[in-house]
Amino acid sequence: MRPAIWLCAVALVASAPAAAEPDLNGFWNIDLNRFDPPADLTAKLPPDTVILEDAGAPEFPQGEYGGLKLTPDAQAHAHAWKPADQMTLANVCAAPSIIYSVQGPFPFEIYQTKDMIVFKYEYFDQVRVIFMDGRGHPPADAPHYKMGHSIGHWEGDELVIDTTHISASTITNNGLDHSDQIHMVERYRLSADGKKLVATEWFEDPLTLENNGARFIQWDRHPGQYVYPYDCDPTFVLEYQQAGRQGGQ
Amino acid sequence: MLKRALIALAVPALSLTGPAQAHHSFAVYFDASKSVSITGTVTAFRFTNPHGLVVMSVTDAQGTVSEWRAETNAPVVLTRRGWTRDVIKPGQVITIEGWPSRDGKPYLRLRSAKDANGRLIGTAPFGVTDAG
Numbered sequence: 031m032r033p034a035i036w037l038c039a040v041a042l043v044a045s046a047p048a049a050a051e052p053d054l055n056g057f058w059n060i061d062l063n064r065f066d067p068p069a070d071l072t073a074k075l076p077p078d079t080v081i082l083e084d085a086g087a088p089e090f091p092q093g094e095y096g097g098l099k100l101t102p103d104a105q106a107h108a109h110a111w112k113p114a115d116q117m118t119l120a121n122v123c124a125a126p127s128i129i130y131s132v133q134g135p136f137p138f139e140i141y142q143t144k145d146m147i148v149f150k151y152e153y154f155d156q157v158r159v160i161f162m163d164g165r166g167h168p169p170a171d172a173p174h175y176k177m178g179h180s181i182g183h184w185e186g187d188e189l190v191i192d193t194t195h196i197s198a199s200t201i202t203n204n205g206l207d208h209s210d211q212i213h214m215v216e217r218y219r220l221s222a223d224g225k226k227l228v229a230t231e232w233f234e235d236p237l238t239l240e241n242n243g244a245r246f247i248q249w250d251r252h253p254g255q256y257v258y259p260y261d262c263d264p265t266f267v268l269e270y271q272q273a274g275r276q277g278g279q
Numbered sequence: 280m281l282k283r284a285l286i287a288l289a290v291p292a293l294s295l296t297g298p299a300q301a302h303h304s305f306a307v308y309f310d311a312s313k314s315v316s317i318t319g320t321v322t323a324f325r326f327t328n329p330h331g332l333v334v335m336s337v338t339d340a341q342g343t344v345s346e347w348r349a350e351t352n353a354p355v356v357l358t359r360r361g362w363t364r365d366v367i368k369p370g371q372v373i374t375i376e377g378w379p380s381r382d383g384k385p386y387l388r389l390r391s392a393k394d395a396n397g398r399l400i401g402t403a404p405f406g407v408t409d410a411g
Contacts, residue, residue: 071311087305088306089304089305089306089307090306091306091307092306092307113303113304113307113308116303116304116307117303122329123305123329136353136355136356152355158386192341203304204304204306204307227302258355258358259355260328260329260353260355261327261328262328262329263327263328263329266325266327266330266332267329269325269332269334269348270350270384271349272348272384273346273348273380273384273386274383274384274385274386
């Protein structure tokens with residue numbers, strides 16, 4: 031092969047969408063059925079990791095954290111938490127971080143290109159970009175936000191996403207909050223028939239946790255459906271506050 | 280380990296401050312082991328996220344009238360089960376079954392709603408493990 035032709039061939043291969051990469055595009059809704067996580071995905075979790083049984087709709091009651099070991103500061107913070115704190119105008123529409131949102135019982139859409147993948151969540155209208163162009167994370171003191179900064183790559187048929195720069199927010203929606211030093215790694219994989227998407231969400235946060243946490247999450251593909259607007263309205267909490275003030279029981 | 284220790288020393292004030300909420304927790308607010316059923320006249324119906332809400336005037340066997348509120352799943356979920364913003368109207372008599380509030384308020388989480396003829400509103404009831 032002449033050098034010029036060889037270079038063209040290399041350039042074409044480098045710029046074209048990789049045919050071997052799974053097509054994750056589409057609308058995905060949470061699968062609320064219990065399932066056994068793939069053993070090979072479990073094996074890829076780092077040591078000292080507890081798997082939380084709250085993915086999807088289940089939630090832990092107050093004081094229960096699914097096996098996560100809290101640092102003394104996190105324990106004190108969780109003990110001080112009051113359920114009523116959630117039902118205030120200031121907080122009821124405060125979106126959680128990706129640590130909680132990624133496993134929430136709401137659908138999301140995936141828009142996949144070679145250099146960028148976008149996840150659009152129904153929950154709180156959240157959107158995140160996963161950079162696939164080889165860039166790294168910004169400096170440690172760069173701004174943090176709820177969706178964090180995500181970079182991804184393919185390992186065979188698995189999409190691996192590394193996320194940092196996540197603002198402090200909830201882990202279990204019952205008083206256990208993570209710091210902005212939390213680090214999350216996700217692995218996404220399609221089922222053989224392309225109808226299911228399974229993922230592991232793994233996270234470490236030395237300021238909050240003495241061990242690491244993980245969740246297994248599974249979604250079903252629903253062709254033709256789309257994410258609805260969430261447009262959270264905080265005045266909902268006024269109804270809760272009003273309950274019991276008129277008429278009595 | 281050293282890296283972790285250095286991070287902890289460098290950012291001791293970063294952790295666990297500020298609002299860190301999601302939507303309010305079902306498990307924390309409602310008792311899934313109990314159920315409650317109320318029949319009354321609708322006075323208001325909200326169809327906004329994070330939760331819809333039905334306000335009802337309920338008269339008990341002694342003739343005492345009280346006001347109850349039934350929180351629903353998120354309207355994005357309701358919509359996929361056949362609900363619309365006017366599926367329930369003020370003045371309508373309905374029966375709501377659900378899970379009572381842990382704090383004893385006249386407030387519940389809606390599992391199902393039926394009209395005066397006993398017809399289910401929407402296509403299916405809601406479960407503890409349903410979304411939002």
